[in-house]
Amino acid sequence: MDVDNQVVAEIEARLGAKFVRTGADTEGFIEDFWGRAWGRTLCVAQPGSTDEVAAVMAICHRHGIAVFPQGGNTSTCLGAVPDVGGRSVVLALGRMNRILSVDPVDGSLVAEAGCILADIQQAASDVDRLFPLSLGAEGSCQIGGNVSTNAGGTSVLRYGNTRDLVLGMEVVLPDGRIWNGLRTLRKNNTGYDLKHLFIGAEGTLGVITKVALKLFPSLGPMTTVLISFDDIADLTSFTEPLRRSFDTAIIAMELISGSEVRIVNTIFPDLNVPYDPETGWFLLVDIASDAPAGVSDLLQEVLGAAMEAEKILDVLVAANEAQRASIWRLRHSVTEAHKKYGMGMSHDIAIPIVEIPRFIQTAGSKVAAAFPEAEMALVGHVGDGNLHYNVMFEMSVWNAIPDQMKTRKAVYKVVYDIAASMNGTFSAEHGIGALHVAEMKTYKPPIELEIMRGIKSLLDPDNRMNPGRVLPL
Ligand SMILES: Cc1cc2nc3c(=O)[nH]c(=O)nc-3n(C[C@H](O)[C@H](O)[C@H](O)COP(=O)(O)OP(=O)(O)OC[C@H]3O[C@@H](n4cnc5c(N)ncnc54)[C@H](O)[C@@H]3O)c2cc1C
Structure with missing residues (x-):
């Protein structure tokens, strides 16, 4: 044999x-x-x-x-x-999908790595607790994948990335040995905190088999607001007072371009969100019920002032749970809509929050000049500076391009160079995979690559774990 x-x-x-x-x-x-x-x-x-x-x-x-x-x-x-x-x-890992313990007093949940994220959210909710990680793929992604990619999602503003939600883990090393770091301690200063090596390692250092996660008090009803505005330069004129007034009660703050909404509407015409299709921009804000008393008065005060100053056009406060759900369905349908609409080059960039308008303006004009046939569509977890800047080619346009790989690389370069010039990053929450290994070489400082290679060669000297991912040769 x-x-x-x-x-x-x-x-x-x-x-x-x-x-x-x-x-x-x-x-x-x-x-x-x-x-x-x-x-x-x-x-x-x-x-x-x-x-x-x-x-x-x-x-x-x-x-x-x-x-x-x-x-x-x-x-x-x-x-x-x-x-x-x-x-x-x-x-x-999909068969390893058991939730092993849920402890509302300890505020922890221990699960096997193959648990679907939505099942973990539900298990927390069953004991009146919250596991706050939330993203469009939550019905199919697994907690081991979330931890391995250090997933972000829509509630980073208040709860942080997945890294901030992990208390401990169990890992099988490349040679088959098991490291048991499955603790639920909040403090443990006993040398290097090894779990952080595996968080965001994208499976290049070992296999995560179990995780211990943080739970939080449930949030109760949420006020969901959809703000329409036309000029991206005005963004911080109302996001800053919103954040100052509501602070950590803001759970999500998502920016959606009008072009993105129109793509989603073309693919899913039944979404039923009342909006003006010609509007330039939308900001979706979720405010938790633990906000300062009088959410609607405070909203009125902050957004009323912005409206008077003609910074925003309209404000829709979801009237009920059904309307809230359809506003969020609009947001969460973006990825599926892109898949069906054409060829999209998604750029998962992060930049300092103050640079967001300048990034959008600069990228918009540079991409339009270099690729006049492309459409820009954007969603972003704008509260934490993370934009998914999508350069879309309608399928017939894309199919007519002779050297698609060259075009793809040229688009990436335009966008990533702008992010880099603003002290940003070319991968905020999605990771590197096989797709962005070349960018690691271009944008990562050599000393960071050297340290990463040292860690890799300690744990996986034969480069057998997810070869060709994350680290350039
Ligand atoms: C509709 C949609 C919306 C999305 N929205 C977001 C978003 O808002 N924020 C965000 O951050 N991401 C988002 N993503 C990306 C994706 O869902 C996340 O990266 C997710 O965390 C991946 O989980 P997964 O189980 O599917 O992992 P996979 O895709 O299966 O794997 C991802 C990486 O993790 C490694 N891996 C998986 N499981 C393990 C394990 N047990 N041990 C070691 N390595 C492992 C794999 O080798 C691979 O490198 C979205 C994706 C889709 C399709």
Whole structure:
């Protein structure tokens, strides 16, 4: 038996053939969510426990086989699909989906890495607590994937990124050894805090098998406001007083361009949000019920002043839960709408908040000059300086472009150079995956790359964990 067949046979012997997919059965695990890339693999292993993960990792270690850990496969940057080499194992965590404990007094929840994010939110809510991580893919992404990408989402403003929500974790190392750091302590200054190495490592250092998460008090009813305005230069004239007045009661602050709303409406005409389709910009704000008393009076005061100064055009306060849900459905439908609309180059950039209007103006004019056939569409977690700056090509326009890869790279360069010139970053919350490895070389200081390579070679000296992702050679 050759080595490849031997590897599959050993994994089958350990997990049971039922949980080892090969050939056509690997479909759905080797293609990325967006249909942009396919890979090949010896097999997809679906372990049901930490010991089984450790066994698969030890087998791959012994035979020098690469491993691609996979959660919900919703990565935006080709993070979770195997490469085309075919001498690799995809380790799909979806069977490890048990919630192991929920403790409202300790304010913690312990779960296996394959738990769907929405199930964790629900388990917290069942004991009248909140797990605040929230993003459009929450019905299919897994907590192990969220931790591995240090996902951001819509409530970073108040609760931080996933990194801020993790208390502890269990990890299987590339050679199959298990590190048990599954604690729920809030304080533990006993040397390097190793969990932070694996948060945001995108599966390049080990496989996260369990996580301990922070829970928060439930928030109760939310006031959802949709503000329409025309000039992006006016943005901070009302976001700053809103933040000053409501402080941490603001849970989400999402910017949506009119062009984005029109794309979503074209694809999903039943969304039913009352808005003027010709408006330039929308700001969606969620204010928690623990805000200072008299939310509506304070809103009136802050936004009334902005309206009088002609900085904003209109304010829609969701009248009920149904209207609130449809406003949020508009926001959360952006990704699906892009997939159906055409070819989009999404730039997940972050810049200092004060630079947002200048970034949008500069990028708008530079992209339009270089690519007159492109449409700009933008959503952003604007409260934390993170913009998803999308350069969209309608499909027939895109198909007529002779060298699409060259165009794609040229678009990236225009946008990322502007972000870099404003002391920003080319990846705020989505990570690097295989898609942005080249940018790591261009924009990351050499000393940072050197330290990262040192950590990588300590934990994964044979470069078998998610090879070709995150770190340039
Ligand atoms: C509609 C939509 C909306 C989105 N919105 C947001 C958003 O607002 N904010 C945001 O940050 N992201 C967003 N994303 C991106 C994506 O959902 C997140 O990156 C998510 O955290 C990935 O989780 P996943 O389980 O799908 O991971 P995958 O895509 O399966 O994997 C992502 C990376 O993590 C690694 N990995 C997965 N599980 C493990 C594990 N157990 N151990 C070690 N490594 C592992 C993989 O190898 C890969 O490198 C969105 C995606 C979609 C499709």
